[in-house]
Amino acid sequence: MTELRLHGLSYEDRLRSVDLTVRPGETVGLIGPNGSGKTTLLRCVYGTLAPTAGRATLDGDDLHALGAKARARRVATVPQDSATEFELTVHELVALGRSPHKRFWEGDTDADRERAAAALARVGLTELADRPYPTLSGGERQRALVARALVQAPALLVLDEPTNHLDIRHQLDVLALVRTLGTTNLLALHDLNLAGAYCDRLYVLERGRIVTGGTPAEVLTPALLDAVYGVEAEVIPHPRTGSPTVVYLHGPPGGQEPSIM
Amino acid sequence: MTTTLRPARTPVRAAAPPRPARYALVVTGLLLALAAAAVASLALGSVRVPPGQVLDALTGRAGPSPYRTIVLDVRLPRVLLGVVVGAGLAVVGAVLQALVRNRLADPFLLGISSGASAGAVLVLVIGVGGGVTTTLALPAGAFAGALLALVLVYGLARRGGTMTGSRLVLAGVAVSYILSALATLLLVVAGRPEQFQEAMYWSLGGLGSARWDTLALPAAVLAVGVGVLLALARPLDLLLTGEEGATVLGLDTARFRAAVFVLASLVTAVMVAASGAVGFIGLMAPHAARLAVGAPHRRLLPVAALGGALALVLADLGARTVAAPQDIPVGVLTALTGGPLFLWLMRRHPEGAPR
Numbered sequence: 242m243t244e245l246r247l248h249g250l251s252y253e254d255r256l257r258s259v260d261l262t263v264r265p266g267e268t269v270g271l272i273g274p275n276g277s278g279k280t281t282l283l284r285c286v287y288g289t290l291a292p293t294a295g296r297a298t299l300d301g302d303d304l305h306a307l308g309a310k311a312r313a314r315r316v317a318t319v320p321q322d323s324a325t326e327f328e329l330t331v332h333e334l335v336a337l338g339r340s341p342h343k344r345f346w347e348g349d350t351d352a353d354r355e356r357a358a359a360a361l362a363r364v365g366l367t368e369l370a371d372r373p374y375p376t377l378s379g380g381e382r383q384r385a386l387v388a389r390a391l392v393q394a395p396a397l398l399v400l401d402e403p404t405n406h407l408d409i410r411h412q413l414d415v416l417a418l419v420r421t422l423g424t425t426n427l428l429a430l431h432d433l434n435l436a437g438a439y440c441d442r443l444y445v446l447e448r449g450r451i452v453t454g455g456t457p458a459e460v461l462t463p464a465l466l467d468a469v470y471g472v473e474a475e476v477i478p479h480p481r482t483g484s485p486t487v488v489y490l491h492g493p494p495g496g497q498e499p500s501i502m
Numbered sequence: 503m504t505t506t507l508r509p510a511r512t513p514v515r516a517a518a519p520p521r522p523a524r525y526a527l528v529v530t531g532l533l534l535a536l537a538a539a540a541v542a543s544l545a546l547g548s549v550r551v552p553p554g555q556v557l558d559a560l561t562g563r564a565g566p567s568p569y570r571t572i573v574l575d576v577r578l579p580r581v582l583l584g585v586v587v588g589a590g591l592a593v594v595g596a597v598l599q600a601l602v603r604n605r606l607a608d609p610f611l612l613g614i615s616s617g618a619s620a621g622a623v624l625v626l627v628i629g630v631g632g633g634v635t636t637t638l639a640l641p642a643g644a645f646a647g648a649l650l651a652l653v654l655v656y657g658l659a660r661r662g663g664t665m666t667g668s669r670l671v672l673a674g675v676a677v678s679y680i681l682s683a684l685a686t687l688l689l690v691v692a693g694r695p696e697q698f699q700e701a702m703y704w705s706l707g708g709l710g711s712a713r714w715d716t717l718a719l720p721a722a723v724l725a726v727g728v729g730v731l732l733a734l735a736r737p738l739d740l741l742l743t744g745e746e747g748a749t750v751l752g753l754d755t756a757r758f759r760a761a762v763f764v765l766a767s768l769v770t771a772v773m774v775a776a777s778g779a780v781g782f783i784g785l786m787a788p789h790a791a792r793l794a795v796g797a798p799h800r801r802l803l804p805v806a807a808l809g810g811a812l813a814l815v816l817a818d819l820g821a822r823t824v825a826a827p828q829d830i831p832v833g834v835l836t837a838l839t840g841g842p843l844f845l846w847l848m849r850r851h852p853e854g855a856p857r
Contacts, residue, residue, distance in 0.1 A: 287749075287750050288749060288750065289745075289746050289749045289750065308754070309749055309752050309753060309754045309755075310752035310753075310754070311752075312752070313750060313751055313752030314752070316750075317750070318750040320746055320747065320750065327599075327600070327603075327605070327742045327792065327797040328792070328796065328797050329739070329742055329743070329796070329797050329798065330796065333739070333796070333797070333798055334743065337736075337739060337740060337743065337751060338751065340736055340737075340740060340751045340752055340753075341751060341752035343736070345733070345734060345736050345737050346733040346734070346735075346736070347736070348735075348736075348800060393751070
């Protein structure tokens, strides 16, 4: 199993000397407000940005120095969306996930097609396999990108807001799926309750710096939510699973005070 | 971790190789159509050659006759040049569209063809090597011009970080005009009158200069170019998923793009040196091919090549017969059919629409 370490990772003024570890097999969540640097951090890990200082290493190998292809064999990425002007079908897009493992002139074998079909089945998109990718809804596209990452057979899986466009059913499905893969996972999440329920540990980013890190119970506290997000909230254990659950205190703007206060 | 993944509703099965039957059908159909168009092109023109005589000439059964000369020495090289140039421009168009991720890309619209024309005219005017070596000097000059135009257009369109289709086409048109104007200026100031006449070929496009000895280079470059690009089908497909998508799937996009741009310029330059700037083949053929067999390049490139060959052979047949005995420059006909298609594509895929 694979370990990811960031040592003093910086990118311009958007990311300032971040130290972070994802231990073998762990699922680690990055949380933080909009513009806190989550996506920049992930891009430095999956290689579309070159860090301006510091390093990201995978089992000791510098990810940036690895080169695109060697990196893609070990790191799969689910970006927020994948632009496509041309109409690859969903199956064709997912099958491209085998590319890092093939010479550039090699076509797809039957085994590759089976892998792609199996991945599509795992994310529940079998019926849409022959549809043009651009015609899918946001949530279906995101699941297709998850399927593409599965086909890549990575050691480290990096996901940027994987639940962004998904309905609640598919949010839970995708996160549960990620945990069953046996990969080391790093994901940026907006939803704090999903982060609390599905991540082993969380790091909190604010203006490019790590504010704190630890287990969800250690990180998700009313004090932190107030300091980082500027919201008032209670954190209670989930009645069935015990995972920390954030309950926001929201009153109407200019209206009556929230009743709990 | 209490949720379980929904079991797949349909059993896992290997999807059939996508549309194989359709691909075979399209390729067969195009080959038959191309053969028919070629035979028609050999038979029709200012002199009509009976179909039987065409076949006799092709199979070598005909003795020396004017028909045989017309078919074998005049029309056949012209038809073959049409096949080669049409296929070359179509393949380059398809590849350029993947490289810049825009279906409005075409060697003509991106200014590459004009760059090649200007380079060829420069060679013509300064007269490198006199008459004999021009079969190589012209394409070399065209290649240099094509590369220069491509670098200019790409650099101009990219400024400001994002590259939109409209910026690309505007930059292409502007660079195209500038280079054409420079070429004309050069001809007027430094060229001889007969060179001016000759240079009109490059600005309008035509297959009239086809001879057996000018056919080998374009044919060889086409064969090598298509072979290499077919081998690059997978990385070309990766480019369709966007800059980020291609990178996370292991493609060094900057290096790959640069290398394929150079190859595309080379193919364009050699085609332009042979036939002038024939526009819109590189736009029409890939578009039709995508509709027929989808976007993956392993299927797209052969179909686009056959489609481009067919389109140019038909256009040239039209150019020779519509106003016979007048020979209309074939570039005029391709522009008349391709221009409206361009406008239709532009309306159908407005920028800013979700991609």
